[in-house]
Amino acid sequence: MKRIGKLAGLTLALALAVGAAAQPADAPFASTYQRREAPPLAIVGARILTGTGADLADGTILVRDGRVEAVGQGIAVPDGYERIDGRGRWVTPGLIDAHSHLGVSSSPQTPLSGDHNEGTAPNTAEVWAEHSVWPQDPQFRLARAGGVTTLLVLPGSSNLFGGRSVTLRNVPAVTVQEMKFPDAPYGVKMACGENPKRTFGARGRSPATRMGNVALFRRAWIEAADYARRIERARSSGGEPPRRDLQLETLAGVLDGDILVHNHCYRADEMAVMIDMGREFGFRIGTFHHATEAYKIAPVLAREGICVATWASSWGSKMEALDAIEENAPMIHAAGGCAIIHSDDATLGQRLNQEAGIALAAGRGAGLAIGEGEAIKWITANPARALGLADRVGTLEPGRMADLVLWSANPFSVHAMAERVWIDGAAVWDRADSRYQAPSDFLLGQPGQGAPR
């Protein structure tokens, strides 16, 4: 299972191996994230959406040592806990943005700061998004104020294999290693459809068509399987392994099931082709991103266990996005699938909760009876699953990492503000306390910083 380690010729010492694909402790560019110590806290009297489907009125949640200690109604608050009045407020798990380009497509946008599309060849599986992340991107702090505690930062979609993703804790940091979610599995970004064929077709080279896209995908998987075979042969016979190849290493990691597939793919028919391609080469697609036509094959995606990360409002920017509907996520949900509301945008990424609200209201308008307790999964538990972190974040259950948001109102409403946000039980945002609102280095001393963002 730990093919990354084998490929790299590394030992298989694993840090706290939970989940399918934790990274070896001596993996390169290892996380240096440190949970901040914080006194235990209790939020009392809030409406709590736990991310498991439960919707608790007048609930209490206890947090200790960075973990959720207890959640429920009528729980007594032990001595020594900071007591937070939750009456009239809502509590949810910290939001998880399953499709972000923060740090790799930063503000301000300059010709020099667009670091998310390598795009110089159809296959750039060798690049790692973490090597582009600028921790001083002011957008991280804005997402924090929107309740986002974990982000999947992806390379762009201009080519077939955009590179490796990185999963970040949304904490102020100077290095990307300080933000890396410890032991989060890696992902690879793949893109169907218009983007790769337009990018390379315009340069007079392959892929220029959708069939060209698939042909190059298949060629890459054939090479990756061959690479994996040669390494395995060398390992079993004691021969010389092939020279390490970063591109093939990422793809072989997918074939081994260690690296998750995040596939930008809009059209239903293309998703069906990609599912079959996965069967041909023996890998699973974890999540279709954007996936604006997912509702057309909702039962298939539910059966295949593939998550759908999408928007509510975005449509029509491209031909392949023409059939987007607001009810996409609720229809995936109704079919028993894994629906996710994502941002792909630094403005929208500050209000994932509202985008989920648009989808929820549209779903209800279409007659789908979905409660807030279920819909909150679209921005918490389900993206946690897509990131391979379902056993650690995304729900408020005893033992889970204590990522929480205290909302001023129903979080699906425009009127809801994230009053306070915690990551691993430590406060990272407080609307009423400037100590938690510090902007990035970039904005220090810049003009026009006198108003709150």
Next chain:
Amino acid sequence: MIARLALMLLLSLAAMAAGPARAETFLIANARIATMGRAGTIERGSILVRDGRIAAVGADVAAPDARRIDAGGRIVTPGLIASGTGLGLIEVRSVDAANDRATRLPGISAAFDAGYGLNPDSLLVPVARLSGITRAIATPTYAEGTGAERLFAGQAAAVTLGGQPMLMRRGVAMVLALGEDGAERAGGARGAALTSLRAILADVRDFARRRAAYDRGETRDYLLSRADLEALVPVVERRMKLLVSVNRASDIRDALAFAREERVGIILEGVAEGWRVAAEIAAAGVPVLLTPVDNLPASFEALGATLDNARLLQRAGVLVGFQGNGNHRERELRYNAGNAVAAGLAWEQGLAAVTINPARIFGLDDRVGSIEPGKEADLVIWNGDPLDTLGRPSAIFIRGEAQPMRSRQTELRDRYLPAVLPSPSQGAEP
């Protein structure tokens, strides 16, 4: 019970929409009416609509012979007005053939009139309308690549999102980008853009006095084509405002000074740092259009972008209109207003910024923007807060005609919805 009443209301509206779309006399009763006019908000009142216009509004409106629509205590607002959109001009952003917002034709910049080539059958129209938008300012943009050096994008047109004709009023503003974008079009420097503009306006004034001489070839050479010069005459005569995109505080000051010195009327658009010079904008009596959720320091001219912008400008006395999130995403206009309210703007001001304020900014307030006698009957009945993600329209009227509550998107939804609904007989997936 309430749900059943709502259903009856919707069914009756659907029946109206299915029939011939003809303005009739009707009374919307039992409504909470946000008039956006002098009457303010009427907690429980009625609106009488006759011949497509509002005949009366108030707590007591007698209309015994009018068909009665019971709003069930719901909120009724004026139809929303989307500013700075491509509605009617665009289908798919990445498909050039389906995008009429910009031209590369030499000699047609200021003369480009978005009021021509409007497509009332655009798929975007019902989608925007289903979010309560009944009118829009179809606004030209700049083409990329060749022709990018043009200073003026063209003339915006006011359009109606239901019934014919689509064109409501031509030439409601002349679109001009300054700041970073304008500098780029003027060869790379802000100073060049402003200098070039002054030279052009001098040409236009000269041309306006000496058309006959121009046609005989007896004037000096002008920078622009005859069509462009002609199009700018209403600007120098103060019959058409310049819609000037600027963001940086200093650029806003430059635009205000330019307007004052050249004696032209302007509307400021974008104004990310408007809050920093709010008093100066207010003193100049210049209105602004902004997108309240734009808080990213996305460029060096928007380092001071903040969610507080709308509130601070409004507090300073500036007339503020809101914009949506562009073309296909215009339906998010009302959520943008809701976010400004969440950031501290009064709810009535948030609603005004998407109704009466844009009507005033573009000189349309004699016809739309509020629920007052004599105005065209653009009305929306909402099942919740119009500015909230959780509220949605339950009925929409334009010029007194009930609009279909359908779009291509609802048709796609309804085609695929049965496959995800639990089957009553077996409960298994189809």
